[in-house]
Amino acid sequence: MENKIDEAPKKSLNFIEAFVEQDLKDGKNGGRIQTRFPPEPNGYLHIGHAKAICLDFGVAKNYGGICNLRFDDTNPVKEDVEYVDSIQEDIKWLGYNWANVYYASDYFQQLWDLAIELIKKGKAYVDEQSAETIAKQKGSPTVPGVESPYRNRPIEENLELFRKMNTGEIAEGAMVLRAKIDMASSNMHFRDPLMYRVINSHPHHRTGWTWKAYPMYDYAHGQSDYFEGVTHSLCTLEFEVHRPLYDWFIDQFKDSDYRPRQIEFNRLNLTYTVMSKRKMLQLVQEGLVSGWDDPRMPTICGLRRRGYSPESIHNFIDKIGYTKFEAQNDIGLLEHSVRESLNKTATRVNAVIDPVKLIITNYPEGKVEMMETINNPEDETAGKREIAFTRELYVERDDFMEDAPKKYFRMTPGQEVRLKSAYIIKCTGCKKDENGKVEEVYAEFDDQTKSGMPEANRKVKGTLHWVSATHCLDAEVRLYDRLFSVENPSADERDFRELLNPGSLKVLSNCKVETSLGNAKALDQFQFQRIGYFNVDSDSAPSKLIFNRTVSLKDSWAKEKEK
């Protein structure tokens, strides 16, 4: 037995964990591990952020370090407290606790002081050219830039102008502070990058009108990492080109052996989804979805409302891994992850989403039998409950066919099926309206086949779910599907809004569910037997039950039908 444990396969490290372990082995930073999750509070978190969160918090946890939450709030034009709250809620929901909450705005004074130091060293200057001129002078990746005429302004003058940038004496857009590096560098970010710009049209959500000059990302981010003692600054691939500049700024100011290390990994791309904040915002603003938490959105709040468990998201992220390859991840894997998670935890209930009446013609009128049924066959501790059985029931319209193919295991005249947790019945026929639509299905039950009786062990091909027509509740069921109809909306030439899946939401208003669902609370997760996983929508009320389909069950009959 002990040998078995030794033989357990070691989980292989991703390249970031390998770097971290090597740094630890090399004794860097005194063996300390510290990461940070640095969202800009300008939007809701999505599953791509969840990937970063799992890494930032996960690395800290696995290597005995800490992870801080830091809001990168250096642009008051776009940022808002509204987002600060939702971001914290979403991180907690994912199951993580930060050691501290910081704000880049906490460092405005320190950053200011360092900028002055840089000016005094002759390594930064105030440029008063227009944004367009500066852009033009940057050149292009293949053409070197040209130096600003203000590049060699005297230090005293730079100090004076920089001070004025922050007093309101300088108009927004009129001046910037730039680091003096190399206008001919092959790395565009080295061509005298902007460090500060003037913003006096918007108050900052935390510092109000105190500051008029705000630091730019490349300067603020790296220094914030440094101030906090971050050892591993993990970010996505598009910041790869920024790393030399990140290092450059740190080199200007560092005063010990300690330095944070930036490592980049691939961002999450999901098929049939868009992940850009801009596009999501457009979907919300144009009413193409009901809001940031629309269950079709890849936002954390959307997934939560859809019925995804935190565990399902962790499992998914675990499976896709972290590399430097720009992958397209199959949304099918996310769906698999949620089925895997909910299979173990969701109570099985009976819900008929497209009901047709089934009458057991030889069952006494008015009789009510309470049938015992198991809550979750995957979890012995989940217990049992009772459901009412009566002469008139509802079953799925799909579960009856007058002329059925050979492999149809459900109700068709002459065929026996089992009603789950109740009796075996034999279908005898149906009644149709003038259009040929089935109005009622008829069957006879065998009183020796009640679940638990010896005769109940008789082999029958199909087992159907049902609810009593007299002991059930009405419900609305929202069937959600993938938001887009093409695999990669971002790669399509057409406008992404034309690519929306018209069938991404179907509302069924005439569903019948078992009475036990009457006291279900918002977000409670269930498996509607034979249909899928559903949860209680946040708009649901006892007087109007609303369920969202998280994901359907795998359906091998649907595949068989297609053949």
Added chain:
RNA sequence: UGUCUCAUGGUGUAAUGGUAGCACUGCAGUUUCUGGAUCUGCCUGUUAAGGUUCGAGUCCUUAUGAGACAACCA
């Protein structure tokens, strides 16, 4: 016609110079009071060409393809 990064089945990801493995998907079967779940089996892969080496997915060279970078955004 720059710099940087990347390339393993349909998709994603391992193999850290020594038997190309895992997961998802797909297919076939087993089993089942959910056509779910379970269990079993199968299909499919190292971008190309050279080189180093006893031995290369891994190291080197070149080619090809893909991505990132020219916001007073982060």
